[in-house]
Amino acid sequence: MTYRILLLLPFLILLASCVSNPQKQKTQAAAIIPATETTNIDDLLEELSAPEPEAFPAPPENLNLWQQLARGFQLQDIEHANIDREIQIFLDRRDSLTRQLKKGEPFLYHILQEVRKRGMPSEIALLPGVESGFRPTAYSRHGAAGLWQFMPATGRYFGLKQDWWYDARRDPVESTEAALGYLQKLNKRFDGDWLLAIAAYNAGGGTVGRAIRKNLEQDKPIDFWSLDLPAETRQYVPRLLALSHIIGQPERYGMVLPAIENELRFVRVPIGEQLDLKVAAELAGMNTEDLLLLNAGLNRWATHPDGPHYLLLPADKAEQFSEKLAALPEDQRLRWTRYRIKRGDNLGRIARHYGVSVQALMQTNHLKNHRIRAGAHLMIPLSGSTTIAAANTISRSNRKVRYHVRKGDSLYAIAKQFGVKVADLKKWNRLAGDRLKPGQELTVVRTL
Template structure:
């Protein structure tokens, strides 16, 4: 059985194990899938000219659009919803501002159609902290298992699925792989991103066995997936033809909003805010993968810093003594105490105390001292568990 069929990155509400079933190894999806051409529509050619004049990120993104236009009733339905809610179009543009340049660069570097940079609008409403009832998280809505398969660590300190930097690399890598499997038929790739390759592959094989067409529009797929792909296509159509639809695209200079800085070891966010002359709130907005008031002890030792503060941060961090990077409480163990009692007292977890103090197990001795990971400006105990997922109109 193919390992790749296990890598079913689920979108929106279709997140269950059945959709991660393998395709048979002797079946080639690429032989059955319809190949898509990449002719640029007139609106995209116009966008290229607009970008040359404005150096605007949205115009640049539109110039990368490469999925051939399609007329379909499902696209029209989604398009009408968006046009009836112009405030939503404005909202996702605002939310995308800190992340857009980085997403575009990753999409472009991997040779993906520009339309895929809009996928976070469909998946999470461009909320980097989004967490769905199906336990999918982040801009790209990775479920836990697929996140781990793509190297996105998830622990008490950190959730890589919400890490803008790491999750964007993981999602675009996954989409690139899907594109290769489906011979660059991006509608089938998107359907698989949502429903899983097993679901799409089985539908393709059924149609092929019955001498039916195997393109997205001809397949029998779950209702959510049938709407999911048109939702993205409708949004891309609006962006590509904003003037025609009376939609205003915000101007955004095509340049980085943040710098990814290797900090080398653990750092308290309150200290990072001081060093960069920003706020903890600002840093959490760029680093929503940090579930506590610290970067993880074991890494990744990377912090996204607003671009205008990056040089100041690096200069101040270099001058900061290592022993001042974190300021934790020192607890003297009393007779009768155990790690569970201590963790509850400081509103932390046993695993965190063990990791910081390099404890092999839960055994502790009275009279000894423990370092307790409690941040100066602590984030909420469960900062990103709200069901803020916005995957559909």
């Protein structure tokens, strides 16, 4: 308000001084106000006394998450045949698209809020849908992981911790912060061009930079659509824009989006120190599988002994959890049993008996090799042999990978690439013969 009054003060003084000189008033006012406008001093003062509009108007009430998301779209005026083609691909697989979007329910609200804080286009919040189908446990055949599909080296560069206990690439909060920071850097590198930034997120900044230099040398345009980029990247950007078009105008495309309320789904709750995940699930009043979905970065039966010391919990369970955790005796935070080693024992036999891995026994007991001594004791993590072990069979101890068959592929070549047996490939995919066709999707389970 003060700024506006100061800005108009010279004009008000001019009007007041011209009251006694009508001719001067007409001449000087005409130089300030366009001839097509008329100004009344009372109207002007009334306008100045009116309250300032909010810099960021509050959004209308009762918007669902998709509507709130669409309000922040900034790339919707871009049109291209490749976008239309991707839209049609999505529409041809409506049921699959609906299931994919539904998987985003636990995470989209948080991602959208982080995108909005940074003033980024809301389309960015949909990138995990293109990258991982909104699955925090997703792994690519190249080793990328999590909602945002960070490669190990890139994840470490952006501060995402990765070790035996924990992989921050799969942590919905940590990976989102890293991914958005990365995208902002790429956007700045490519002079605010979001399509180039998104392309670089997929192909790498160096790849996009080289394509730009090549076009400059040949006197060609350097917009995304004109660059010679990898086929995957040329499809990646239009796919994101196609997804945002459908979400922005579902009625136009005859699409019914899954109902997702525009509300907080989880909160970060401090736990102080290492905590057994089965104990945590019981304190929160939820099953272990649901706890692991939100805390997909955890690799084992307990949180990391050195941190991070927090868990992501449903917003409506956080208070109950915190109260019960505060009352929990210290010796009940972790569940163990003490085993006396017998003559003839070895780590493999003990691990099988308790349903845990040899590596878990070595890590828990700080063993540098497999040598153990009769009469000594081992600490056995009990939760590693129950629900959590079962929940982690595919998503952590083993990695389930979706592989799309390419022209020239064979079962032998794919099995060799992933270090598995042809017989296992056939069993996992219920294949009677050896024939494959391009585009066919295979499941590969890699044991780590």
